[in-house]
Amino acid sequence: MQLVFLLEQVVNGLVLGGYYLLIALGLSLIFSVGGVVNLAHGAFYALGAYGSLEIAKYFGFGAGVVLSPIAVAMLGILFERFLLRRFYAADPILSLLVTFGLAMVAEQSIRMIWGAAPLAASMPAGLKGPVIVGDFLFSRYRLLLLAIVAAVLVGVWLLLRRTSFGRVVRAGIQRPDMVAVLGIRLEPYMTAIVVLGVGMAAMAGAFFAPITIVHPAMGAEIITVAFVVVVIGGLGSFWGVVLAALLVGVVRGSTIHFLPAAGEASMYVLMFLVLMLRPRGLLGERIEKFE
Amino acid sequence: MTSTTRRSLVAGGAAAGGALALGIPSVVRGQSDKIRIGHLTPMTGFLGALGEYAVLGLRMAEEEINQAGGVMGRPLEVISEDSINPATAATKAQRMFERDGATVLMGEISSASALAIAQVAARNKKLFMSIGARSDTLRGKNCNRYTFHVDIPNTVMVNAVGKALLRDNMVKGKRFFSLTADYVFGHDLLRAAKTFFAANQGNLIGDELVATDVTDFSPYLLKIRQSRPDVVCSNLAGNQVTNLIKQYAEFGLPFPIVGFNLNTADAWAAGEGNLSGTWPTVWHHDLDTPGSKAFVAAFTKKHGKPPENHAWIEYVSLKIMAQAMNEAQATDTEKLIGFFEKGTEFDILKARKAWFRSWDHQLMQEAYPFSVKPKGQAKDKWDFLALGQAVPGPQESLEALAPTREENPCSM
Incomplete structure (x- = not known):
């Protein structure tokens, strides 16, 4: 029986991993392409959640989770064009500082616009409740979420691997100078990647709003986990991030099963171990321009 | 390269400046005849939402008291700051006494931070009114004669x-x-x-x-x-x-x-x-007393939303403090402690008046259980809680649910 319980935690951890994945993947993409660790990523997650609630007020839940990420992704254009772009070639510490500052400004702006009190958010009644498969219990909403994350994942993977857009982006990650020599301007590709990453974060925010508290500091809460996932997976690695997100979910779930008090510490211990044994992360690739 | 550096400097400076402007409250030193109240409450973190209501409630009381002529003819001046965590709360408490010249400290929601502030208050031999912290240990094992407790204990x-x-x-x-x-x-x-x-x-x-x-x-x-x-x-x-x-x-x-x-x-x-x-x-905005109704109406008119229990408790706490200073005709710590320990009754907008127990400094007041209204009965998004009957009941002593002297290890 004990084994079944553990297995249930492991499966739940996989679902939870999908939950981290949407945010971590964008963070990783933006880093690979621009060399910028976007500490403001959590702010877009928060904006996605707040935006979805505003839209849902008038047009319903479905419109909220679809339109809010699109609106926030449009903000991403401005973010890339006027801010991030200035820091691709600069000392990474500058982009860290500026995105950190932006995260604080965004959090405080949310507090000024919507107040410090959390906003109420609920999902349509039809999505609530459990799905029981054998001995296992799942949340119906999270299973739906998992399917959406999987679809997004496949979409992003196809985009990067099977399109000319993806070929330029991948070439740009490794050898931006060669891409330039071939007469291709990388800027529009950069913008597109940031829009994609920011949009995914906002999508995560919109979908998580009904199951987690919507408050100004929600972005700061999620960025740490996302960052840990990216570091464990290996900066710049697509499958590394996927693997790490699932791993963090599973490790956290199993730790809470055996040693609940260590639940939140477990992912940091995991990160510590990975960094000790494989400083580049689980599947981290060697990226020439960062060497 | 120079241009990048300059630009990034400007951008960074703007961001930092913005954060400073928004994040750090300005401490304005008023004239010396003001009675300064140091107010610490969590405005960020997992209790931040409650802290926002706490500030609104206390400020509303401050405004009303000052419009009515202040305390002993002197205006009140509240300095509110984010207490953040116990270590920061203790540092800020000490600074409020030393540098800002706070007469008393009030506030707090986190029991951990309240404990830290209570110790600072005792060391400075100044009064701390712990408003929203509920741990028994604060008014039990860790009680001290400089700290009074407004919220109901665990x-x-x-x-x-x-x-x-x-x-x-x-x-x-x-x-x-x-x-x-x-x-x-x-x-x-x-x-x-x-x-x-x-x-x-x-x-x-x-x-x-x-x-x-x-x-x-x-x-x-x-x-x-x-x-x-x-x-x-x-x-x-x-x-x-x-x-x-x-x-x-x-x-x-x-x-x-x-x-x-x-x-x-x-x-x-x-x-x-x-x-x-x-x-x-401890309180809910549809409590049916004239005092509560007037407070809820005024608060809702001002802020566009009904007061939360932390707004109410901060509001009545400052009113209690002002009443004590007015009636004791003093801001002196010892005189105020003496006044509270006398068991003076305070109107806290509930059916029954409240008073501090002299031996553990706990405010004796009514509490309420609540459940959830059946679907479709809520008038607005704030109205889904169904408040139960006050406990202790009208015939019982207000001390009926509180720890007794035998159960509570407080000794001052």
């Missing part, structure tokens, strides 16, 4: 809900599984809950300590399901409660849920249709 919250549970036959022989906030407040609340279960033949079959920054409760929900309790019981705090309620509804566990701590703002944030069960509160 034991009262447990007993307020406990009475309703006993009435519904939900305690004797039932198996409880609890989730507890992993800091002084949660541990303290769990202790009070255990005492209650032991006295009424309830069985606590499991408890999990939950860190205050946990946002995903799914592994805990699975553990609860695996141990198949009769009742799930929440000893959580702040944002934790909201997340639990949301995810409990999401997973649709079949066990009834009750809790020994819930602030209205955390319930509001849970969203429609997610909350169920019986919970305690």
Whole structure:
């Protein structure tokens, strides 16, 4: 029986991993392409959640989770064009500082616009409740979420691997100078990647709003986990991030099963171990321009 | 390259400047005849939502008192700051006494920070009115003669809900599984809950300590399901409660849920249709007394939303402090302590007046259990809680639910 319980935690951890994945993947993409660790990523997650609630007020839940990420992704254009772009070639510490500052400004702006009190958010009644498969219990909403994350994942993977857009982006990650020599301007590709990453974060925010508290500091809460996932997976690695997100979910779930008090510490211990044994992360690739 | 550096400097400076302008309250030194009140409360973190209401409530009282001529003809000046955590709270408390010349300190919601401030107050031999912290230990083992406690203690919250549970036959022989906030407040609340279960033949079959920054409760929900309790019981705090309620509804566990701590703002944030069960509160905005109604109307008019229990308690606390200074004709610490210890009654907008117990400095007042209104009965998004009858009942002593002298190890 004990084994079944553990297995249930492991499966739940996989679902939870999908939950981290949407945010971590964008963070990783933006880093690979621009060399910028976007500490403001959590702010877009928060904006996605707040935006979805505003839209849902008038047009319903479905419109909220679809339109809010699109609106926030449009903000991403401005973010890339006027801010991030200035820091691709600069000392990474500058982009860290500026995105950190932006995260604080965004959090405080949310507090000024919507107040410090959390906003109420609920999902349509039809999505609530459990799905029981054998001995296992799942949340119906999270299973739906998992399917959406999987679809997004496949979409992003196809985009990067099977399109000319993806070929330029991948070439740009490794050898931006060669891409330039071939007469291709990388800027529009950069913008597109940031829009994609920011949009995914906002999508995560919109979908998580009904199951987690919507408050100004929600972005700061999620960025740490996302960052840990990216570091464990290996900066710049697509499958590394996927693997790490699932791993963090599973490790956290199993730790809470055996040693609940260590639940939140477990992912940091995991990160510590990975960094000790494989400083580049689980599947981290060697990226020439960062060497 | 120079241009990048200059630009980044400007951008960084703008961001930093923005953060400074927004994040750090300005301390304006007023004329010397003002009575300065140092106010510390968490404005960020897992209790930040409650702190926002706390500030609004206290400020409203400050405004009203000053419009009515102040205290002993002198205006009040409140300096509010984010207490952040116990270490910062202690530093800020010391600074408010030393540098800002605060006459008294008020506020706090976190029991851990309140404990730190109480120690600073005792060291400085100055008064601290701990307004929103509920741990028994603050007015028990860790009590001191410079600290007064306004909010109901954990034991009262447990007993307020406990009475309703006993009435519904939900305690004797039932198996409880609890989730507890992993800091002084949660541990303290769990202790009070255990005492209650032991006295009424309830069985606590499991408890999990939950860190205050946990946002995903799914592994805990699975553990609860695996141990198949009769009742799930929440000893959580702040944002934790909201997340639990949301995810409990999401997973649709079949066990009834009750809790020994819930602030209205955390319930509001849970969203429609997610909350169920019986919970305690110290005050709710549909309380049917003329005083409460007037306060709610004024607050709602000013802020466009009804006051939360922390707004109410800060409001009445400053009124209590002003009344004490006016009637004792002093701001002197010893005189104020003497005045409070006399057992003077204060109108706190409830059916019965409240007074401080002299030996543990706890305000004796009514508490209420509440449950959730049936679907479709809520008038607006703030109106889904159904307030129960005040406890102790009208015929009982206000001390009926509070720890007795034998139970409470406070000695000053």
